Structures are given as structure tokens and as C-alpha cells.
Amino acid sequence: MARPWRIAIVGGGITGLAAAVRLRDAAPAGTEITVYEGSGALGGKLRTGELAGRPVEFGAESFLMRDPAGGESAAVALARRLGLAEQIVHPTVGQAALAVDGVLRPVPGGTLVGVPGDLAQVATVAAPTADADRDGGRPLLGADQDVAVGALVRARLGDQVVDRLVDPMLGGVYAGRADDLSLATTMPALARAARVEHTLVGAVRAAQAAAPRTPGAPVFGTLAGGLSTLVEAAARASGATIRTGATVRELTRTTDGWRLTVGPTRDPELVEADAVLLAVPARPAARLLAEVDPAVAAGVGGLDYASVALVTLALPAPDLPRLSGFLVPATEGLLIKASTFFTTKWGHLAQPDGVALVRASVGRYGEETSLQLADDDLLAAVHKELSGVLGTPLPAPLAGHVQRWGGALPQYTPGHLDRVAAARTALRAAYPTLVLAGAGYDGVGIPVCVRSGATAADEIIEALEGSGR
Missing domain, CATH: 1.10.3110 (protoporphyrinogen ix oxidase, domain 3)
Known part of the structure; x- marks a missing residue:
């Protein structure tokens, strides 16, 4: 009797977890799935936290409801698969603004x-x-x-169309x-x-x-319990062995599969796998690919990333406009590039005491010096700039939180899709049981990452079936 497949997923963000769920659903019974996450927590850029006793997203905020063809998005399909469809909620305020010439103007339709x-x-x-x-x-x-x-x-x-819109x-x-x-x-x-x-x-x-659109249909959704519930439910449903704090440092080809070197240099753990799914950002993936295929590693590792900080303030009964938030053109010369009025946009978060959660995003590609401010200084700067944009002094915050995401957002320069296609074609030809998935290759957003993980899982299943395992 053939032994069960052993599949290693490197990266415990939503891409890797979506891949694990797909493998559990479609791979043969008994397949051993292990997710290796280098940090101490699953979810990647999906992280629900708490501020002033209220839930708030410290990472991704929402997902698209529809895919480009008009069907439900991969994120909605995953939520349905995990029994979370009834928890999907939508914005109660959809109108956003642009800060142009120091004035908030509605985003044109x-x-x-x-x-x-x-x-x-x-x-x-x-x-x-x-x-x-x-x-x-x-x-x-x-x-x-x-x-x-x-x-x-x-x-x-x-x-002007470029700079202001x-x-x-x-x-x-x-x-x-x-x-x-x-x-x-x-x-x-x-x-x-x-x-x-x-x-x-x-x-x-x-x-x-x-792009088919149903008039009045919601464009975005999130989960009433926070997006971390999607992470937790996916981890459970996958039935995978979850290894947090487990950095995969090396990847080596063996005669019938792969060997992963996991953990610290002085006390490494060697793990055998029949297939490996790399669901980590491009540069960590390139490091693992360097000994396997230097040319592919070089192509993948050329992708650059931007770092950002998400600054959230809990404000006692501020006078906020009836907007979901606003965007700030770089030409305005402000530190913040966007702001979301969380408790206005998401009605399920509103509280009777009127405390509002306001989040601002700081950091543009090539302008990382703005992120070198200490947390307290960043909170103060954001509070001051928000007051200036709104044209009224905001009350002193009850609490604040700074979430820094280093190297978080891929910068896709022209030709990106061709470079990714070339890397994947080379891997399929030489190493069909080694696949790439995630935002570094297929685009940002929860639905894209979920679809990328599921597609990579299907490729692994096809490759292992084709190998006769």
C-alpha cells in the first residue's frame, strides 16, 4: 500500500491556508499537510486586534464580493466553505473623498x-x-x-488625472x-x-x-467577527499540522521529493516532503529557490516591496463627515496617504458611546523615512494631519495603535506577469512538485490570494497523481 502524500506549505498567510483547505478537500484521504509559518501567528496581513475595547483590523480590512467574471469571489467562496457566509457584512457608508488642495472632495464616479x-x-x-x-x-x-x-x-x-485620481x-x-x-x-x-x-x-x-455588475449589490465585505476568524476557520478546516515559529531556511531536491531545513542554524530539523508549496513573499521564496534553480530565483527575487504603517486612533465622539474615509494625493505633501473612518464605514462596529475608530495609512514606496518615527510621534503626527484635513481639531485619543508592515506590498513593474509566467514555466518543466503562490505573483487582495493558493494546490495534486504516487 502506497504511503500517504506529504505536502509542505511554506507560509501561513491566507494564501497558504487556502491552499491547505483545498488540499484537504481534493487530495487523497490521509494526505499529510504541514504548514510552516516563520512568525508566531498565522494569517499574514490578516490580523484582527482590539483598541479601546473594540475590534479593529490591524491589517487587511475587507475583500471584494465578486470576481472579474461576475461570480462570487474566491474569498466569499472560502467563507462559505468554512461556514462563515452568514457572518459577511458590508459597508454602511460607501462614499469616499479625496483631499485635494486642502479640501475633501467626493471621489468621482x-x-x-x-x-x-x-x-x-x-x-x-x-x-x-x-x-x-x-x-x-x-x-x-x-x-x-x-x-x-x-x-x-x-x-x-x-x-492632474494621474496625480489627483x-x-x-x-x-x-x-x-x-x-x-x-x-x-x-x-x-x-x-x-x-x-x-x-x-x-x-x-x-x-x-x-x-x-465586468458584470448587479445594481445595488455590495462591492466589499468583511466578517462580523473580524478577518482573523477566516484565518482560524481555515486552519481548522484544513486539518493540517500547523507549525508557527518555524522558519524554513533551506530547500533541497532529493531523489523522490524535497528536504526542508527548518529552525535555527545550530539545531536544524530536516523534513521530507513529496511536494512543496511556497506561499511566502518573493524574496524569501527566492532564497529558498537559490539552490534549486538560480535562474528562477533571480527572476522571482527581483520584485520589490513597499513598507507601510497603519495608525489607528480611538476618538471620543469626534465630529466626522459621513464618509467611509479619504485618500490623499502625494502632491498634498502629507504623511498620511489614506484614512478610514472604521465605525462610520462599518455600521456593525458602531458603539452607543460614540467612540470612533479612525485608521490612517502611512508610507509610500521610496519614502520609507516617514516610517522611522517612533510610535508616539507617528500617532501624534497622524492626529494632527487628520485634524488639518477635516478642518477641525479632533479630540485627544483614548487609545492608539501602530501596526508596522515591513515589506508588505509588492511593487509590480511593467513585465511582471511575463516574469512570473517564465518562472512558473521553468519550475513546471523541471520541478512540477514545487509551486509558487501568493501576492508576490498573482496580485494583492484576499480573493486573489485565496485563488492563488487553491490553484497551486490543484497543481500539486495533478503533479503527484502524474508521478504515480
């Missing part, structure tokens, strides 16, 4: 990550150079072309700059449309038309 499909709708925030977006008689992009978002939008609609929206998601980020990776629907359409406005409209 009809845009795709800030790129307008109707120039008139963005006139209150930016003045597009509409005459530049002429039909040149050919598609904006070649069949396989990828460009920086900022380069395309600046050329077609001018600097696109850049802050991309910055809110990636902590990066539109002039550096890949269009194909960060806005795949727009990239596809740009390979057909002759104007940028036309490409936005085509991309929007291709």
Missing part, C-alpha cells in the same frame, strides 16, 4: 481605479487634457505590451506610484481593453461594460 470613463465626472477634482485622447486609428497597446499606468494615463489625459487610488492599494506600477498587473481589465480600443476613455468604458 465612473472611474476605473481613478481612470475616467466620463471626463465630465472628474472635473471637480482634476482637469483632463481631453484633446490628447484622440483616436489614432490603432489600439493603445500592442498584443503583449505592458506599460506603467502613469505613462499611459499621463499621455492620454494629463498629469489614479495615483492616490493605486497608492491606497499598493503604496506605490502610478508611474512605476504595471497596467497589466494592477488593472488587467483595462489592459485587455487597451489592446483593442483606440482611446483611453473608450478602453475604460469597454472594461466597465465587460
Whole structure:
């Protein structure tokens, strides 16, 4: 009788846990799944904490409800699989603002990550150079072309649209700059449309038309118990052996599988596995791949990351606008790049005593010096800037929390998808039981990471079945 499969998952974030759940559901009974997480806790950037006696997210805040094809997103499907669908809640306030010229202005409708499909709708925030977006008689992009978002939008609609709309929206998601980020990776629907359409406005409209939307349907959701409940439920459902505080330092090919070196250098543990799923950021993955395939390691390890800090204040009955929050263009010269009014946006968090939770995001790619402030100084700076943007002094906070995420957000430069495809093609050809998954390859956001983990799990199952194990 053949022994059970032994599968090692390196990385206990939502990608690795989603992969473990998929393996438990689809791999043969008895499959031994072990998740190795180097830190002391599972969940990666999903971390629910508490401030002033109230739950608050210290990492990712929500997930998209629908996938690009119009079906339920992978995050919703996972929540349903884990019995958490009834805990999904939606924002009670959806309108956000932009801080432009020291004033909060509503985020215009009809845009795709800030790129307008109707120039008139963005006139209150930016003045597009509409005459530049002429039909040149050919598609904006070649069949396989990828460009920086900022380069395309600046050329077609001018600097203000980039600086006041696109850049802050991309910055809110990636902590990066539109002039550096890949269009194909960060806005795949727009990239596809740009390979057909002759104007940028036309490409936005085509991309929007291709994305099925139900009027009034919620765009975002979270879990009433906090996103850490998704992490905990996935860990339980996977039936995996969970190893926290277990850093995988080396990965070596053996005659019939893989050997992982786990733990401290002076007292290493050697573990055998039939397949390995790397669900860690690109640079740790590259270090593990260095002895296996140096060329793949070099391709993977070139991805850079931005660091951010999330600063949360508990404020006693502040006078806040009826907004979900606001974004701050880099041209405003502020430390904060975005803010969320948690207890306004998420009605299930509101309390009778009026205490409000307000979170601000600090840190843009290439501007990490702002993160060198001590926690108390960062809290004070954020409090002052929030008061300035809102035009009224905020009350002194009852409590505050600074969550630092070093190297948290991938910076996808043009050509990212091709580089990832090349790395995966090389691994499939030479080492089909070694797969990559996660935000470093497939994009940010909980649904993308869940889908990436599940897809990688399916690849491992296919490879092990094909090997006759």
C-alpha cells in the first residue's frame, strides 16, 4: 500500500491556508499537510486586534464580493466553505473623498481605479487634457505590451488625472506610484481593453461594460467577527499540522521529493516532503529557490516591496463627515496617504458611546523615512494631519495603535506577469512538485490570494497523481 502524500506549505498567510483547505478537500484521504509559518501567528496581513475595547483590523480590512467574471469571489467562496457566509457584512457608508488642495472632495464616479470613463465626472477634482485622447486609428497597446499606468494615463489625459485620481487610488492599494506600477498587473481589465480600443476613455468604458455588475449589490465585505476568524476557520478546516515559529531556511531536491531545513542554524530539523508549496513573499521564496534553480530565483527575487504603517486612533465622539474615509494625493505633501473612518464605514462596529475608530495609512514606496518615527510621534503626527484635513481639531485619543508592515506590498513593474509566467514555466518543466503562490505573483487582495493558493494546490495534486504516487 502506497504511503500517504506529504505536502509542505511554506507560509501561513491566507494564501497558504487556502491552499491547505483545498488540499484537504481534493487530495487523497490521509494526505499529510504541514504548514510552516516563520512568525508566531498565522494569517499574514490578516490580523484582527482590539483598541479601546473594540475590534479593529490591524491589517487587511475587507475583500471584494465578486470576481472579474461576475461570480462570487474566491474569498466569499472560502467563507462559505468554512461556514462563515452568514457572518459577511458590508459597508454602511460607501462614499469616499479625496483631499485635494486642502479640501475633501467626493471621489468621482465612473472611474476605473481613478481612470475616467466620463471626463465630465472628474472635473471637480482634476482637469483632463481631453484633446490628447484622440483616436489614432490603432489600439493603445500592442498584443503583449505592458506599460506603467502613469505613462499611459499621463499621455492620454494629463498629469492632474494621474496625480489627483489614479495615483492616490493605486497608492491606497499598493503604496506605490502610478508611474512605476504595471497596467497589466494592477488593472488587467483595462489592459485587455487597451489592446483593442483606440482611446483611453473608450478602453475604460469597454472594461466597465465587460465586468458584470448587479445594481445595488455590495462591492466589499468583511466578517462580523473580524478577518482573523477566516484565518482560524481555515486552519481548522484544513486539518493540517500547523507549525508557527518555524522558519524554513533551506530547500533541497532529493531523489523522490524535497528536504526542508527548518529552525535555527545550530539545531536544524530536516523534513521530507513529496511536494512543496511556497506561499511566502518573493524574496524569501527566492532564497529558498537559490539552490534549486538560480535562474528562477533571480527572476522571482527581483520584485520589490513597499513598507507601510497603519495608525489607528480611538476618538471620543469626534465630529466626522459621513464618509467611509479619504485618500490623499502625494502632491498634498502629507504623511498620511489614506484614512478610514472604521465605525462610520462599518455600521456593525458602531458603539452607543460614540467612540470612533479612525485608521490612517502611512508610507509610500521610496519614502520609507516617514516610517522611522517612533510610535508616539507617528500617532501624534497622524492626529494632527487628520485634524488639518477635516478642518477641525479632533479630540485627544483614548487609545492608539501602530501596526508596522515591513515589506508588505509588492511593487509590480511593467513585465511582471511575463516574469512570473517564465518562472512558473521553468519550475513546471523541471520541478512540477514545487509551486509558487501568493501576492508576490498573482496580485494583492484576499480573493486573489485565496485563488492563488487553491490553484497551486490543484497543481500539486495533478503533479503527484502524474508521478504515480
